[in-house]
Amino acid sequence: MVAERRLADPSAETVSFVGAGVQARSHLAAFSKLFPLKRIRVFGRSKANTDKLCGHARDMGLEAEAAANARDTLRDTDLVLTSITLDYSIEPFLDARWLKQSAFAAITDACIPWSQDGVSAFKTVIVDDRTQEFESDKPMLPYQQVTCDLT
Template sequence: MGTLTYLSDDDLQALGIGPADIADAIERALIDKAEGRLHTAPKAAILPGGGRYVMSTLAVGGGLTVVKTVTVSPDNAAHGLPSINGAIQAYDAETGLLKAVLDANWITAVRTAGLSSVAARRLADPASESIAFVGTGVQAQSHLDAFAALFPLSRVVAYGRGGESQTRLLEKARAMGLDAEAESDPNAAIAAADIVVTSVPLDYEIEPFLDAGSLRPRTFAAITDLTIPWHDKSLSAFGTLVVDDLEQERSAPRPMVPAETIAGDLTDLVAGRIATPEDDAPRAFAFRGISLGDYAVTRLALERAGHA
């Protein structure tokens, strides 16, 4: 069977994989999928209540099968535990033998921001200088890293529940040389930004509070939270709205957005089947997270670690 490789989150962080590397790896995987070399299954997910979210992904391609299982537990922070926990298993696609086990926290954080980056490369204004965060946890941190590498950011506005996560995000932004401030009104926060990232807890009991109609022209929104904080009727303000995977969205028991508002998915965008918008309407990428992202970053990490 051979030696089983284990890569912890610390091991993965030490590989020096940057945001651009991750976005590039995801784009390559999207092209492989478009050309039939990568096969993915819709994500399986359960929301058992209390903001908890349990999910699993599966992808096969390039001689590798990647399976991930993760639980998001918002209450963990009060106990000094990470809010995201899980593991990734990499198998030889031909023999089915287990090759490697990887911690899932780091990969989950960066692959989500990587998916947003792929969309932002095509939908966001390249001159974007300001970014607003609604939700200030792990995804806000990883998206700040990713978008600071893509755009000439100078200003950060954060709306959250306060506490340590918001403080950490603002301190991180200031350490990067950016002006950063908290905002008590979420719609004022998103109205003042070129890029918006929403990442509230995945809890359908949250009452929607964001109005897409308040966005300025050409704003790009990366919506990582199933559109939970957005008023459904306001989503028509987006001139171009892309989801991560149409098959997954159509099979989901609860759609993120009305079907008629969807221009296509991320594979369509990268394959050139969705035109780059030329109008001034806001644009959005709304996503659940797809197995392709986990596959792409897992493969990249194994290659960097010399275990491909």
């Protein structure tokens, strides 16, 4: 939330979730305290979890919809959270070029769902620990694209 507070648009109204599990639910609670959210969009592999997250958002007074596909999930969103299963065999299915320029992406899944061809569209990239990212056997994106870390 440190990065969201400093970098995301403080008037963010729409948040999109790729992955609808525990991470998504906890981030929804946190985002709703920081931003004047009005709606969420969800793209998840489990219909049950997607419906549950949408229902939870509606209980909070937000509009909620299940997205038909990955691209629709990212359209016109202010914030996006990706939190898919950490499985490196998953083929990337998201492209950062689909995001509007002012969107903020919180990526908790090691960039697994993001196409490496599109990650250059991220203008500012902040990781937890820059040294750890540099020394990683599976870096999330090209090291030179990392702007700084949370320290």
